[in-house]
Amino acid sequence: QPTELNAKLNYLKHFEKKETLLPHTWMVVRIDGKAFHNFSEKHYFKKPNDLRSIELMNKAAFSVMKEFPDIIFSYGQSDEYSFVIHRYSKMCDRQGGRIISSIVSLFAGVYVYHWQSMFEDVKLHYCPAFDARVVLYPNNSCLRDYISWRQADCHINNMYNTCFWTLVQQGQCSRQNAEEILCGTFSKDKRSILINRFNQNYDDEDAIFRKGTVMYQKMVSEESGRSRGELPENNQAEEGCRGIVVGHFDVIKDEFWRERPWLLG
Ligand code: ATP
Ligand code: ATP
Ligand code: MG
Ligand code: MG
Ligand code: MG
Numbered sequence: 001q002p003t004e005l006n007a008k009l010n011y012l013k014h015f016e017k018k019e020t021l022l023p024h025t026w027m028v029v030r031i032d033g034k035a036f037h038n039f040s041e042k043h044y045f046k047k048p049n050d051l052r053s054i055e056l057m058n059k060a061a062f063s064v065m066k067e068f069p070d071i072i073f074s075y076g077q078s079d080e081y082s083f084v085i086h087r088y089s090k091m092c093d094r095q096g097g098r099i100i101s102s103i104v105s106l107f108a109g110v111y112v113y114h115w116q117s118m119f120e121d122v123k124l125h126y127c128p129a130f131d132a133r134v135v136l137y138p139n140n141s142c143l144r145d146y147i148s149w150r151q152a153d154c155h156i157n158n159m160y161n162t163c164f165w166t167l168v169q170q171g172q173c174s175r176q177n178a179e180e181i182l183c184g185t186f187s188k189d190k191r192s193i194l195i196n197r198f199n200q201n202y203d204d205e206d207a208i209f210r211k212g213t214v215m216y217q218k219m220v221s222e223e224s225g226r227s228r229g230e231l232p233e234n235n236q237a238e239e240g241c242r243g244i245v246v247g248h249f250d251v252i253k254d255e256f257w258r259e260r261p262w263l264l265g
Contacts, residue, residue, distance in 0.1 A: 020094040026087045026137040027094075028146060031104050033079030034129040040079075043122055047169075048161035049209045052118045057081060058213050058246070059118075060110040064103055065215055065244050073263055075147055075251065077154035077212030079130075081107065084143065096134045104132035140264045148252040154212040156187075162205060163190045166198055207248035214251055218243040219262045 021027055033039065045053055054076075061081050065071050070089035075082045083103055085091055092098035108130050115124045137143040160182060167178035182190070194200040203210075220243075249256050257264060 018093075018095055021096050021099075021134065022136055022138075023094070024087050026140075026143045027085040027089070027091075027099065028082055028135045028137060028143070029085065029100055029103050029132055030080060030082045030135070031107055031130045031132040034131055036079035036128070039128055042125055043119070048158070048165040051208070053079075054208060054213070056111050056114055056118050058215075059114050060107045061213075061215060062244065062246065063110045064107055065217075067106060068103065069217070071217075073147075073214070073216045075150055075212060075214055077150065078157065080150075082147070082150055084147075100132045100134050104130050143264065144257065151212060151250075151252055155210065158205070158209055159187060159190050159202060162202065162209075163193055166194060166200065170198055211248040211250060213246065214249045215244055215246050216260065216263055218245055219260070 040047075040050065040053070057076050057079070061074050061076055061083075064081075064083060065074060068083075068085075068091060070086050070091045071083045072086050073084040085099070092102060108128065111130075112124065112127060135146070137146055163182055164175075164178050167173040167181060168175055171178070173181065181193070185193075191202050194202050251257075
């Protein structure tokens with residue numbers, strides 16, 4: 001009887017609409033923490049940048065890249081991460097919903113799994129949630145622009161937050177006062193405030209905060225050949241296992257892409 005019922009009810013599967021994403025286009029999944037402004041305050045994040053959360057985000061992204069080798073590149077900052085899936089990928093038969101949910105659920109799971117080892121004395125009061133979306137980019141130029149956009153966003157926010165929290169923490173300004181001081185200022189004004197009032201050079205801030213975090217798949221032959229010291233651009237680059245490189249590169253400039261032609265090739 002259950003077998004008959006199952007056969008009879010099988011028609012229900014035709015209600016599942018399997019929309020597939022356009023072939024041969026880059027697929028970018030961006031996840032973003034839900035209400036992390038509150039989450040960060042409830043969990044005593046250091047302001048402007050709590051390294052523990054950034055490292056958790058990076059651990060989660062690294063696990064996602066290991067699990068899904070079709071993700072050739074990822075970029076993270078603050079409570080967000082973008083994953084670039086190769087344009088010829090057949091991941092999850094290119095079904096958007098399945099791609100998004102596989103990535104975001106693993107990401108959230110790893111973030112929570114490693115919480116205690118990273119935050120030690122801070123108890124996780126409730127589970128963080130992340131939203132996710134997938135966007136298609138039809139050519140390399142749009143994809144590069146997308147990545148530049150996220151890194152520029154990181155730069156703008158980090159510069160603002162660095163000034164804001166320096167005024168509050170070291171300048172004894174109230175939050176409202178700091179906000180008023182920064183209102184309408186440009187990048188060079190913020191640099192001046194840091195130098196003139198706090199003798200602090202913005203460029204001395206850690207690259208992980210200024211640039212965010214980049215992960216990408218090594219070229220196959222690069223995996224065995226290159227040694228640590230020969231990695232290009234900066235000494236913070238680390239070689240991970242399974243051919244994933246982690247670093248805090250400038251991905252707006254052409255140089256990064258020129259030196260790694262296999263990524264968008
Ligand atoms: P939404 O649900 O709309 O995304 P949100 O509160 O998460 O709301 P975002 O624009 O995503 O808003 O901003 C994330 C906020 O989380 C930042 O403004 C900052 O306050 C906080 N945050 C995220 N990561 C860190 C970190 N590593 N250190 C300190 N604060 C952080
Ligand atoms: P896919 O990623 O394609 O879903 P899957 O291995 O999850 O692969 P499913 O068809 O979803 O395949 O089947 C889930 C399997 O998980 C079951 O066949 C069973 O082996 C196992 N499983 C799930 N829940 C339980 C449970 N509560 N107790 C024992 N085994 C379970
Ligand atoms: Mg958001
Ligand atoms: Mg958020
Ligand atoms: Mg965000």
